[in-house]
Amino acid sequence: MKHGLNSWSIFRTLECAALILLTTFSSFGETLAQDNQPTDDEVNAIAKQLYCPVCENVPLDVCGTRACAQWRDNIREKLADGWNADQIKQYFSDQYGVRVLAQPPTQGVNSLFWALPPFAIVVSWFFMLRLIDNLTRKRPSGSHSVINLGDTDDYKTRLERDLEQWR
């Protein structure tokens, strides 16, 4: 009986200890979770890279709509769960379409978006230089400058001529 009581008391002691430990660890876990809560700045750093689906062309970090407030909470939750910025952006893109991203993705059809501007700029420059004025082609002998510019290199002379001509 005595032995039995001792076993019971040991069991109760262990049970209490386990409870205390459990309580301690669970509150410690809660504290840890609270400490891991992302700050507003961390949420905004990602939110500003996303766009509101309701009010077009308004970044998520400055949009006051209810939908955007929920999205920011969503970002906070994902950050707390350990997601990184790219994963969160991908999640929103998958959920709501690529329009939520600040710029079109570089893959698929949208790769054209990124490829075309440099090409178009070079073509337009070529067009300007070659076709518009034929700038380097010699003119007929009768052609002349609108204003005689002279060949002098003297700054004073050039300045006075400019002042005289452009009054």
Place this chain on the structure above:
Amino acid sequence: MLADFGFTAICLALLCSTYAAVLSLAVARSPQHRWLASARNAAIAVWPLLTLACFCLTYMIINEHFELEYVSRVSSRAMPWYLKATALWGGQAGSLLFWSWLMSTYAALVMLRDWRHERDMQPYVIAATMATLAFFVGLNVLVENPFTKLWIDQFGQIRAGFLAPPGAQLFTPIDGQGLNPLLRHPGMIIHPPMLYLGFVGFVIPYSFAIAALAVGRNDSVWIRVSRRWTLVSWLFLSLGLLLGGRWAYDVLGWGGYWGWDPVEIAAFMPWLTSTAFLHSVMIQEKRGMFKRWNMILIILTYALVIFGTFLTRSGVLSSVHAFAQSAIGPLFFIFIGITFTISLILLFRGWERLQSENILNSWLSREGLFLLNNLLFMGILLSCFWGVIYPIISELTTGQKVTVGPPYYERTTGPQFAALLLLMGVAPIAAWRVTTARRLGRIIWKPTAFSLLSPLYGLANGVTNTVALLSIWLASLVFCVTLYEFYRGASVRRKSTGENLFKALWDLIARNRRRYGGYVIHLGVIFMAVGIIGIEMFQTETQGTIASGEQLKLGDYIMIYNDTVEFPTEDNRIITRATVSVYKDGEFVAELHPRRDFYVDSQQPMTIPGLYSTLESDFYVLLINWKPISKQGATFKIYLNPLVSWLWFGGFVFILGTLIAAWPDNNNPRSGQPKALPANRSARVA
């Protein structure tokens, strides 16, 4: 009654503008014809008619005639009178009328000028201006009538229409919906008129260009005659963009001034082409080059003005600046197509005639560098245009909606803007026709040496960002070169005339306002660039929820939340205003009042920042309006915007420079034009 009066005036304006356009074209081959005088008089008559229509509508808005659909939509009893007056351009129909009125003002002034020397061009100028005006007035008559009334039929249904539907009676709502809260800001009183003045003004140089093409001229008369119109339009457009930026900074609550929004870009694109044009025309006047290019630039500017108006008003793009969806989109599209096609036909007809009179001798000459400047402007334009239209193309072709936000524009235009800055530093010291690298180097080394001090100062103060250091150096280089140019010119004159340096500088500017006004504009651009570099590269922000007595820290600043009060206003707002104390390096510097204005009539909140501004930085605090606000806790977002004040200061310098360049010369009424000198004339020292 007043509405009928106003609508009749618009209809008569449409009649007059159409009559003027058709008649002037009909008599274009014999411009001395008395019918031309009739066309001119009809063109002038449009102005008083549209003035009358604007007056009627403004009167009805101020006097709360809510039986007009437009008035009930953009005005309310609680609005102060000055906001009611600005409601004239607060909605689609009214702003179109205002657009037309401004256009008719420009047109009337052009008609009243002395045409003796350009008589052959007059009919085509009348035709181009009046055709444009007729299109806009036509929109008001046929699609967006600001005098449409509200009617209630026997079933209690409210309908809109100018004429009464059968059995319906005039309906007057008790109150109007009021102006969009975003537009109830002092900046909105002046921002749209400035932007519109810029937009519509470019119709004048375009009309002169079209006239020159139509009559077969290949000289620079059209440029000389329209130069001041171009400068004035450019000034207003620049002012409009600047004021828009300030409005965004004060009202939109994102801590910035420019969000690369499609409508912002729509206003920016004609500015790009017109800036390129203002540089490029100098080459035509000086050397008879770029004639075709100048024609293309002004045609593009005009097309982009109409395209920008189309983007803003058609509802094709969503933006905080855009008007609601409207049926005018297709009409705009047709008009752009027709005018662009006619312009191109005229241009290609005169293509051979517009050949350059000279060749480009050196890429380092001033004309060579101006050409590079134009290439860069076109590159930036293409980048912007592609970013604006791509979402439309994507949706039309693949059904996929995409957003093109700031990262794209910053990545594509940033390097081009940097290259433009470099050209701004080099081009002013390059000579016309021929400049060697050696000659350029000899002049530029001193300002370059001075300019290196600023990135070194940045490095010493912990700036390690290479792009930032490079940008700072470029801005300093242009600043030093421009000042050096002023100094060089004034020194030469001082030696020649014996004047003191300041008198010499004054005389120098007075004698060539165009050139030195341009340099002042460059200085303005540099100050603005400093502000842009500051906010784009060094902006920091933080957000936090704090209770009364608690603090938020950002950089050297500490902000303590003191109190919040909530109170209603006479104009039907409920204001929640926080009081915060701002400390810098431990010292109290300001008490700020960020607030949330809730507009009861439209059920919309607005966030108005508290701002502590110095030349060094702006401390910009917002009261976040989507979170609870009380003494127990309020959420604040703070931005520290370094150097942003220089952006606004640069704007003032920019405007000053444009005024100097455009200012008429009392002694010489036809100033601003280059005078050809005899080839062998020796330089005279005044």
